[in-house]
Each structure stands twice: as C-alpha cells, then as structure tokens.
Amino acid sequence: MKRLSGWDAMMLYSEAPNVPMHTLKVAVFDTAHVDGEFSFEMFRETVRKRMPLLEPLRYQLVDIPFKFHHPMWMENVAVDLDYHVRRARVRSPGGRRELNELIGELAGARLNRARPLWEFYFVEGMADGRFAVICKVHHALADGVASANLLAKAMDTRITGYEGPVHTDSPPSTGQLLRAAGRDHLGHLARLPRLVKHTVGGISRVRRRSAQRGRNPGLARAFRPPETFINHVLSPTRTFATATLALTDVKETKNELGVTINDLVLATAAGALRELRLRYDANSDEPIITSVAAATDISPDRITGNRLSGIFVSLPVHVSDPMDWVRLTKFSTGVAKENYQLLGPELPGRWAAYLPPPLAPFAFRRVAASNTQNKLFNIPISNVPGPRERGSIGGAPMSEIYSVGPVMAGAGINITVWSYVDQLNISVLADDVTVADPHEVTDAMIRAFIEIRTAAGLSAELTEVESAMAQA
Numbered sequence: 001m002k003r004l005s006g007w008d009a010m011m012l013y014s015e016a017p018n019v020p021m022h023t024l025k026v027a028v029f030d031t032a033h034v035d036g037e038f039s040f041e042m043f044r045e046t047v048r049k050r051m052p053l054l055e056p057l058r059y060q061l062v063d064i065p066f067k068f069h070h071p072m073w074m075e076n077v078a079v080d081l082d083y084h085v086r087r088a089r090v091r092s093p094g095g096r097r098e099l100n101e102l103i104g105e106l107a108g109a110r111l112n113r114a115r116p117l118w119e120f121y122f123v124e125g126m127a128d129g130r131f132a133v134i135c136k137v138h139h140a141l142a143d144g145v146a147s148a149n150l151l152a153k154a155m156d157t158r159i160t161g162y163e164g165p166v167h168t169d170s171p172p173s174t175g176q177l178l179r180a181a182g183r184d185h186l187g188h189l190a191r192l193p194r195l196v197k198h199t200v201g202g203i204s205r206v207r208r209r210s211a212q213r214g215r216n217p218g219l220a221r222a223f224r225p226p227e228t229f230i231n232h233v234l235s236p237t238r239t240f241a242t243a244t245l246a247l248t249d250v251k252e253t254k255n256e257l258g259v260t261i262n263d264l265v266l267a268t269a270a271g272a273l274r275e276l277r278l279r280y281d282a283n284s285d286e287p288i289i290t291s292v293a294a295a296t297d298i299s300p301d302r303i304t305g306n307r308l309s310g311i312f313v314s315l316p317v318h319v320s321d322p323m324d325w326v327r328l329t330k331f332s333t334g335v336a337k338e339n340y341q342l343l344g345p346e347l348p349g350r351w352a353a354y355l356p357p358p359l360a361p362f363a364f365r366r367v368a369a370s371n372t373q374n375k376l377f378n379i380p381i382s383n384v385p386g387p388r389e390r391g392s393i394g395g396a397p398m399s400e401i402y403s404v405g406p407v408m409a410g411a412g413i414n415i416t417v418w419s420y421v422d423q424l425n426i427s428v429l430a431d432d433v434t435v436a437d438p439h440e441v442t443d444a445m446i447r448a449f450i451e452i453r454t455a456a457g458l459s460a461e462l463t464e465v466e467s468a469m470a471q472a
Contacts, residue, residue: 155391271448
C-alpha cells in the first residue's frame with residue numbers, strides 16, 4: 001500500500017462529470033512490410049505476458065474511511081484483462097481522421113474507479129496495413145513522463161515477458177487504513193512550519209525580481225487571463241485531432257531562430273490561437289496565458305505518479321508578426337522559468353498534499369460547473385520528449401505516437417506535443433462546443449509553423465514524414 005501524493009490526489013479530486021481526468025497515449029503500428037499475425041488476441045497475450053513488469057497497471061484505488069486522508073494504492077491486485085483490454089474499429093477508410101474520431105469518442109467516458117484506472121484498446125480497420133493501440137490511463141496514476149516511460153517499457157523489444165505467478169495483496173482493514181492515515185497526518189503537521197517558511201521566502205524572491213523587471217506591456221498580467229472562446233463550462237463530449245511535423249524541420253527552424261523546441265512550440269501555438277481568436281472572438285487584442293507542465297523528476301525509470309509543477313507563460317496572440325511570436329514567447333518563457341526556480345519547483349506539489357479530502361472533490365465539481373473565468377490560465381499546452389527509439393509489438397514497428405492530457409475545467413482545448421524518433425506530433429483534445437472541428441487547431445498550428453519558417457528565411461515547403469499517416 002502507498003499513499004497518493006498531493007498531485008496524484010488532486011488529479012483524482014478534480015474529476016467531474018464533464019471533466020474526465022485521464023490521459024491518452026496512442027501508438028500506431030505499421031505491418032505493411034512485416035510477416036506474422038497482428039490480431040487482438042496477439043495484443044492481449046502480449047499485455048498478459050508483460051503485466052508483471054508494468055506495476056502501475058496492477059494498482060487499485062482504496063478510499064480511506066470517513067475521507068480521513070487521501071486515498072491509497074493497493075499495489076498488487078488481480079487484473080481482469082477481459083475488462084481492461086478491449087477491441088475497437090475505425091470506420092472506413094481508416095485514416096488519420098477516422099482514428100481521431102474514435103479517440104474522441106473514447107476520451108469522453110470516465111474510467112471506473114472500482115477497477116484499476118486504465119484501459120487499452122486494440123484498433124482494427126485501419127488503412128495501409130496499420131493498427132493502433134489506445135492507452136487510457138488516469139492522471140492520478142501517471143503524469144506525462146511516467147506514462148512515456150511506461151509505454152516505452154511496454155513496447156521494449158528486449159523484454160520477452162515473465163511467466164511466473166503474480167503476487168496479489170489482501171485488502172487492508174479499516175483499522176489499518178485509519179492508523180496509516182493518522183501517521184501520515186502527523187508527518188504532514190511536522191513538515192508544515194518548514195513549508196510555510198519556504199513559501200514565504202519563495203514569494204518574496206519572486207516579488208523582488210518582478211519589481212526589478214518592471215511592467216512589460218507585451219506580457220499578460222499574472223492572474224488576469226482575458227476572456228476567450230476557449231474559456232467556458234465544458235460539455236462532457238470530447239473531440240480529438242492530430243498532425244505531424246518532421247523533427248528535422250523543427251530543429252532547423254529552432255536553430256535558425258536561436259530558441260528551444262519548447263519556445264518554438266509555444267510560439268507556433270500563439271500564432272494558431274491568434275488565428276482562432278480572430279475567427280471565434282472577432283478580436284485578439286491582448287496576450288493570453290498558458291499553463292505549461294514542468295516535470296520535477298525526469299528519471300527514465302519512473303513509471304508511476306505525478307512529479308510535476310507548472311509555469312504560466314504569456315502567449316503573444318495580440319501581435320501579427322511571426323518573429324514577434326517567437327521573440328515575445330522566448331522572453332515570457334524565460335520570465336516564467338525564472339519565477340518557477342525562485343518560488344521553488346516542488347512547492348505547489350508540497351502544498352497539494354494538504355488538500356482536504358472531504359471538501360476538495362466538491363470544490364472542484366463546483367469549479368467545473370461554474371462559468372467564472374479561470375484566474376490562472378486560458379489553455380494548457382505541453383511539450384514532452386517522447387521515446388527516442390522505435391518500439392514494436394510482435395515485430396511490427398511503432399510508426400507514430402500521440403499523447404494528450406485532459407481538458408481542464410473552464411478551458412475547452414488541450415494541446416500536447418510529443419516528439420518521437422523523426423517526428424513532432426501535435427495532439428488536440430477539445431470539448432464539442434469550443435471549436436467546430438478540432439482539426440481547425442492542428443491546421444492552424446501547421447500554418448503558424450510555416451509562417452514562422454518563412455519569416456526566418458526558410459522554405460515554406462515542409463518535409464513529408466513518410467512513416468506517419470497522411471494528414472487529416
């Protein structure tokens with residue numbers, strides 16, 4: 001048994017009927033040049049053999065009596081693969097758009113908390129000898145880095161499986177749960193004075209540095225995100241879209257501009273969101289704020305838990321020059337990272353441990369149902385380095401991988417970017433009222449990227465990624 005961390009618990013508490021809190025990982029496999037059978041039964045058997053090595057998939061949520069503390073994970077439970085491993089089929093002709101449509105349908109349904117918090121789908125009916133695997137994992141179980149490591153372990157061709165018996169734990173008694181909760185509360189109380197001291201010191205450092213910088217009119221003001229078409233009460237229905245860029249094009253562009261890939265991704269998002277604001281809001285006259293996840297533990301061996309924080313970056317959607325998108329994004333990202341270090345990367349996660357279990361779920365549900373403007377950000381955007389080596393199942397190479405986090409309360413779009421071998425893959429999850437078609441967002445991202453390349457003096461002709469599905 002182990003206690004959910006503060007971040008893990010917050011991901012659980014923030015779930016609402018219209019805000020499912022699972023993440024999605026989508027792996028596409030190409031069997032066109034590989035002999036052998038690639039069936040649902042083969043995939044299920046592969047999962048069965050590797051289950052003993054994928055510990056988080058055997059975790060079961062255990063609530064504490066009287067909500068006396070955050071829930072715990074029972075770490076070794078029997079898993080019903082007939083329930084967790086499922087088959088699905090895309091409609092004809094089985095291309096990128098049809099796969100995205102299926103993913104959107106699956107994304108809208110919450111995971112059953114009476115079971116381990118994951119589902120795998122084997123997707124049939126795809127064109128050109130492809131099949132896909134959709135991994136649906138609750139954010140309380142794993143963040144982006146942990147999910148990437150878990151997926152890499154599941155696809156590692158060097159792992160042949162384990163045929164021995166799987167140990168299962170017995171459920172704890174009420175007394176055991178309450179005693180463990182009491183001990184953990186005492187530990188939290190002992191750590192509280194030092195946490196308060198670190199918090200006061202961090203806030204003081206940030207305020208002093210902010211005063212030294214002065215007011216920059218090109219940046220959004222903290223805690224004052226503007227109202228946009230993105231920000232409203234979410235519907236429970238989800239839509240999904242993807243697009244692929246050649247990583248060589250991305251690296252060439254960021255090198256020419258002297259920025260990081262993360263800066264370039266955010267600048268590209270700024271250009272895309274400007275286009276969409278002009279379309280849906282009829283204006284884009286002030287910068288918006290994005291929440292960018294920042295991992296506090298990037299160990300390649302971590303396959304569970306949330307070890308993250310976040311930085312709030314001003315996105316320059318109020319300017320039309322692509323070079324200004326890059327310049328202002330680089331500056332605002334630098335400011336946000338400096339504040340993040342001054343405050344203390346671990347501080348938000350440490351405070352999350354003190355969320356009150358009886359009240360937090362109710363408070364988050366109220367927020368999810370409220371039309372009040374989010375005071376922190378307009379939209380979450382993540383950029384995560386994915387696997388650098390190509391995975392496979394049964395000899396079939398994994399040709400693409402896409403990932404997306406949940407759509408957060410009050411923010412109807414989530415943009416997640418993952419790199420994979422020679423690709424930079426863009427995923428967009430939205431509810432069904434924010435945009436008419438989520439491919440509007442991915443299309444706008446591609447156009448913004450081309451605008452930035454052209455402004456930098458590079459070719460507007462993008463490299464075709466032959467290993468990926470044709471664009472939607």
